[in-house]
Amino acid sequence: xxxxxxxxxxxxxxxxxxxxxxxxxxxxxxxxxxxxxxxxxxxxxxxxxxxxxxxxxxxxxxxxxxxxxxxxxxxxxxxxxxxxxxxxxx
Amino acid sequence: xxxxxxxxxxxxxxxxxxxxxxxxxxxxxxxxxxxxxxxxxxxxxxxxxxxxxxxxxxxxxxxxxxxxxxxxxxxxxxxxxxxxxxxxxxxxxxxxxxxxxxxxxxxxxxxxxxxxxxxxxxxxxxxxxxxxxxxxxxxxxxxxxxxxxxxxxxxxxxxxxxxxxxxxxxxxxxxxxxxxxxxxxxxxxxxxxxxxxxxxxxxxxxxxxxxxxxxxxxxxxxxxxxxxxxxxxxxxxxxxxxxxxxxxxxxxxxxxxxxxxxxxxxxxxxxxxxxxxxxxxxxxxxxxxxxxxxxxxxxxxxxxxxxxxxxxxxxxxxxxxxxxxxxxxxxxxxxxxxxxxxxxxxxxxxxxxxxxxxxx
Numbered sequence: 293x294x295x296x297x298x299x300x301x302x303x304x305x306x307x308x309x310x311x312x313x314x315x316x317x318x319x320x321x322x323x324x325x326x327x328x329x330x331x332x333x334x335x336x337x338x339x340x341x342x343x344x345x346x347x348x349x350x351x352x353x354x355x356x357x358x359x360x361x362x363x364x365x366x367x368x369x370x371x372x373x374x375x376x377x378x379x380x381x382x
Numbered sequence: 383x384x385x386x387x388x389x390x391x392x393x394x395x396x397x398x399x400x401x402x403x404x405x406x407x408x409x410x411x412x413x414x415x416x417x418x419x420x421x422x423x424x425x426x427x428x429x430x431x432x433x434x435x436x437x438x439x440x441x442x443x444x445x446x447x448x449x450x451x452x453x454x455x456x457x458x459x460x461x462x463x464x465x466x467x468x469x470x471x472x473x474x475x476x477x478x479x480x481x482x483x484x485x486x487x488x489x490x491x492x493x494x495x496x497x498x499x500x501x502x503x504x505x506x507x508x509x510x511x512x513x514x515x516x517x518x519x520x521x522x523x524x525x526x527x528x529x530x531x532x533x534x535x536x537x538x539x540x541x542x543x544x545x546x547x548x549x550x551x552x553x554x555x556x557x558x559x560x561x562x563x564x565x566x567x568x569x570x571x572x573x574x575x576x577x578x579x580x581x582x583x584x585x586x587x588x589x590x591x592x593x594x595x596x597x598x599x600x601x602x603x604x605x606x607x608x609x610x611x612x613x614x615x616x617x618x619x620x621x622x623x624x625x626x627x628x629x630x631x632x633x634x635x636x637x638x639x640x641x642x643x644x645x646x647x648x649x650x651x652x653x654x655x656x657x658x659x660x661x662x663x664x665x666x667x668x669x670x671x672x673x674x675x676x677x678x679x680x681x682x683x684x685x686x687x688x689x690x691x692x693x694x695x696x697x698x699x700x701x702x703x704x705x706x707x708x709x710x711x712x713x714x715x716x717x718x719x720x721x722x723x724x725x726x727x728x729x730x731x732x733x734x735x736x737x738x739x740x741x742x
Contacts, residue, residue: 303444303445303472303473304444305442305444307396307397308396309396313399313444315399315400315444315445315473317445317473317475317496317497322399322444322632
């Protein structure tokens with residue numbers, strides 16, 4: 293799975309608590325990500341693969357990698373619905 | 383849920399998402415519904431404007447929306463905008479009457495702004511100029527056509543009141559004809575005595591919402607209509623169901639002399655000055671006034687005005703007590719409910735209830 297963040301329609305920043313806020317002129321509201329989503333987002337931006345992100349989440353939060361992967365996919369689905377990312381198969 | 387649109391726990395109050403900046407109060411038009419009754423003559427210099435931008439860029443402001451007066455009347459306007467872009471403020475927006483847009487500056491406008499919002503209050507010269515003055519219609523319409531021709535994302539903003547409410551159907555037709563994809567219909571928010579005479583009745587407002595809802599469905603993507611009630615929802619881009627809108631919560635406004643206020647309509651409520659004080663300090667301490675106006679307090683006070691807001695089915699997404707500036711203007715009380723109450727409107731207009739349920 294390849295993910296492209298639609299940089300052309302989003303601006304984001306990290307708050308002092310590490311959480312991410314995303315603004316898009318295409319959305320009627322700003323998106324405030326929670327802690328886990330913020331970690332995933334920052335890794336997605338770096339271009340990390342889902343496998344790598346799952347490993348990192350698993351290590352940070354001491355959860356099974358499969359559970360971490362599910363969370364990542366769920367978050368990606370939310371972002372896809374919001375149309376701030378594009379997902380396509382390799 | 384990973385994305386929280388409405389939460390009380392996020393650290394969103396830390397820094398606003400974006401800023402509206404009235405770079406000047408000078409204007410070449412004299413609109414009947416203008417809310418700037420006492421234009422601010424003092425303006426920040428180019429150098430000072432850049433200091434302001436430095437501060438905003440350092441805080442990683444996500445957008446800047448330039449407005450006025452007429453912002454293009456500043457000779458250094460493009461210099462300021464290019465500086466903001468250079469400093470990394472990603473999204474710039476322009477709100478203008480369009481009269482100063484021409485072949486000499488269109489490329490700069492295209493390069494700088496994500497969207498240009500042009501105010502057009504009538505689809506015909508007669509209606510538009512009865513509000514904005516003689517000679518304004520052709521200039522504005524030509525500017526809109528020029529923007530469209532050059533592929534600039536353009537929206538038309540129509541402020542609706544007694545003088546132009548009848549012209550909404552014509553405006554939609556005009557948008558379709560000239561290739562405008564975004565029509566933003568905003569109600570005049572009455573904040574001065576002159577406005578009271580112009581503002582629509584509850585019945586008229588409800589008719590507008592119902593009509594626009596039907597048109598929106600009919601036109602689909604041909605013209606995106608942003609009806610007034612929908613815009614209210616958009617403004618609730620909040621971290622929180624705690625407040626009635628984002629003014630002083632997720633965004634704020636800089637006035638021409640550098641003063642920070644919650645929004646252009648609450649211009650008397652200065653929180654501090656961008657040039658004299660630290661922005662973060664102003665943001666955290668200067669906006670206590672609006673932050674104390676919580677939805678819960680507004681709803682409690684609503685009983686004094688014969689409203690039962692706690693049991694209203696439109697809370698929290700649509701109303702949240704409504705606009706504070708209008709409440710102050712009508713009742714001289716920042717905790718009073720907005721007189722444009724959707725629930726009251728549904729009592730007058732049965733169709734509105736269906737629309738609100740259907741749409742929201």
